[in-house]
Amino acid sequence: MLTLFRWLLRLTVGLIVLLVVAAILAWYFAVRSLPDYNATLRVQGISAPVEIVRTTENVPHIFGQTDEDVFFALGLAHAQDRLFQMTLLRRAAQGRLSEVYGAGAFPADDLARRLELYRNAAASVESQDQATQAALRAYSEGVNQWIAQINKGALGRGAPEFFVLPQEIAYWQPADSLAILKLLAAATSNSAAEEILRARLSLTWPDRGTEVLTGEGSAALPRYADLFPGARLAPPEARRGDPPARDAAGFLRPNQGLGANAFAAGADRTAAGGALLANDPQGPLIAPSLYYLARLQLTPGGVIGATIPGLPVIFSGRNPQLAWGIAPAAVDDADIAIEEVQPGQADRYRGAEGWTEFATRREVIRVLDEPARAVVLRSTRNGPLVPLLDPGLADVTPLGYVPALRWTGLSATDTTMSALIGLMRATDADSAATALGRVVAPAMAVTLADTDGIRQVTVGALPQRSANHPTGGAMPVPGWLPEGEWSGLVPVTQDSPTPGNLALATEERGPLALRRARLSHLLNDREVHSRDSFIAAQLDIVSPAARALLPLVGADLWFTGEPAAPGTPDRQRQDALNLLAEWDGAMSEHLPEPLIYSAWMAALQDRLIRDELGPLADDIRSLHPGFIDSVFRNRNGAAAWCDIVQSAPVEDCTTIARQALDRAILDLTQRFGPDVTSWRWGDAHQARHVHPGLGRIPALGWIVNLSQSISGGAFTVSHTGMLGAGPDPFEAATGPGYRGVYDLADPDSSVFVISTGQSGHPLSRHYDDLAGLWRRGEYIGMSLDPGLARAAATGITRLEPWVGPSVE
Secondary structure, eight states, X not given: OHHHHHHHHHHHHHHHHHHHHXXXXXXXXHHTTSOOTTOEEEESSOSSOEEEEEOTTOOEEEEOSSHHHHHHHHHHHHHHHHHHHHHHHHHHHHTOTHHHHGGGGHHHHHHHHHTTHHHHHHHHGGGSOHXXXXXXXXXXXXXXXXXXXXXXXXXXXXXXXXXXXXXXXXOOOHHHHHHHHHHHHHHHOOHHHHHHHHHHHHHHSTTTTTHHHHSSOOTTSOOGGGGSTTOOOOOOOOOOOSOOOXXXXXXXXXXXXXXXXXXXXXXXXXXXXXXEEEEEEEEEOBSSOSOEEEEEEETTEEEEEEEOTTOOSOSEEEOSSEEEEEEEOSOOOEEEEEEEEETTEEEEEEETTEEEEXXXXXXXXXXXXXXXXXXXXXXXXXXXXXXXXXXXXXXXSOTTEEEEEEETTOXXXXXXXXXXXXXXXXXXXXXXXXXXXXXXXXXXXXXXXETTEEEEEEEEEEEEEOTTOSSTTSSOEETTOGGGSEEEEEEEEEEOOOGGGEEEEESOOSSOOHHHHHHHHHHHTOSSBOHHHHHHHHTOOBOHHHHHHHHHHTTTTXXXXXXXXXXXHHHHHHHHHHHHHTOOOBOOTTOSHHHHHHHHHHHHHHHHHHHHHGGGGGGOOSOOHHHHHHHHHTGGGGGGGGSOTTSSSOOOHHHHHHHHHHHHHHHHHXXXXXXXXXXXXXXXXXXXXXXXXXXXXXXXXXXXXXXXXXXXXXXXXSBOEEOOSSSOTTOEEEEESEEEEEESSSGGGOEEEESSOSOOOTTSTTSSTTHHHHHHTOOEEOOOOHHHHHHTOSEEEEXXXXXXXXXX
């Protein structure tokens, strides 16, 4: 027995020693990839010495003698801090995620190949102007020189993720940057997703189904089934299942829909006598953030703001004379065409002039730990076939038909990169608008501010639809109908009005743009603005949806009946209603009211649509305030949604509202306890910044993911998009990855921040050092003063031209 005990002790001690040694080795190899920001590097590709001065927050200020040298250094700095993220974005655009993540990423790869993101990007390189081509080449050389430094110095493969997800790190090419920009354009648009959902609603309840999206009667649209007489269409089903895993295949994906707020005030509306501009692009919350702060000293002057690793441009920022902010334009830039396949001839489809052969090519997608898969990629005159674009496409595609996509981004001569490079070099709003005339996709609403005033322009290639288009682009159409085709793409540089010398833009389409309306109120409510008032507007957490819906939905429920006994469901309902009656609509993480309101409205919408839409209700995961407003105001008979068709009685909307509130309170009680006043919005509304790839590995996820309780909601100016389903429906999945406020009266008082930290290395102190500021609504300074940058420097990387043999 003693001998057994001794051997067990030895084995235990041995295992502990092995674990400690393994942990030390893992730590050693991981920290090897932390860059030395005080190093002097001899590199090929620059004409003179370059300095990368890093501030306390690790923001690189890049000083070089030529623009090409500066872009070279930006590529090197991006690679130092975000190499894994860059390679991941490149793989997503190339359709090569499956090589690293296995079969789960295959649908994303299949779609990227069908959209020809990388093929069109490679073809577009020669369409860029000479300055942009030079910038792309220099940026690529900078990335590649850092990869060469990694190989030369055995710097831990460049990032610890490469030990867990082994892959070859190919050298960077100009087409890689253009492909990432194509991926960003594809992710910006969600027009096709809205078309598909609207068609599914029409199939489920032809008379009223589309009211869920429009909030009004659907008389202007035909019944979707009538567009395909005699075709076999199955009843729509729940297609989305559980909320999609927030991993590498999904943090930027086509048809996703990105957002932004951008607003400005002219000099006569500001206290300091200079224009103000604010911008906060919104997208998936990931760790590290999609954005990266940088300052570049270009020939026309310094420029500072938000970049995206992999791209040599500052999307939102300022130079000494000009500030700019970008929001997706509120345009419909994509259509679904349903093509009929010739019976017995799977390689032919019905065109406007008869049966026509598909354009076909074959590609091979390599899959980790599985045989490679050959895919046949077909396209029609309307665009590529995209059966995996949206899960709901199966519902709206009749038997014997296939879906094709028309999209403005399917261009092999896309000059959007040249437009963005030109924007950085512009010195005033007019020259900026001229440069932006080369934007193709995504269409953008660009807000500009210079020393003379403000301007807002919508730029991009916009589709031209026929006046007698069967659906006006609101639903898929038969692909063979001439009236359903686009007559062309028209490049647009269109000024938007700036009433009161104020400008604002969001991605919202249609008349019910609640966030835009709230912003308009905040801007017009003051005669004179300051930097602080713009910060307050950017961080505003008042929900206009809550202010509009609660008085309407609860009109017959407030303060009714005698006080109920403590601890009873009736008392809980009374307590909840009393709290909501005194609430101002602020979605503060510290209050119970936002949680009660959100759960109530979610339960109410589900109760309204569940019996009419059946399984399709599971796929409607975002709140539609316009629909609820129409139902409770009985616009065009919309109160019919309140009656539960399976029951004998005729329910009214007040009954449904009370039942929904009881359901919401029951669910919240199970999660947070019976005391209504102790609930907190922040307990349910967590911003989870998920690491792409490693975030879902249990042990590593605890290290690389960041979780924070935050204020705001789906309709606040400080916008967060929620999952809407699963065990954590109120988890914030999207939000402002970057915030910037630019003050041209005192440019060096301008401020910015990103949602995590500058570094993509989980062991770096700069991995999450800005996350707390972002959560609290705080910022860091964005000065162009070289002296201030050097005074706050925590490291200066010096690049010197290499004069010997190649180091690659």
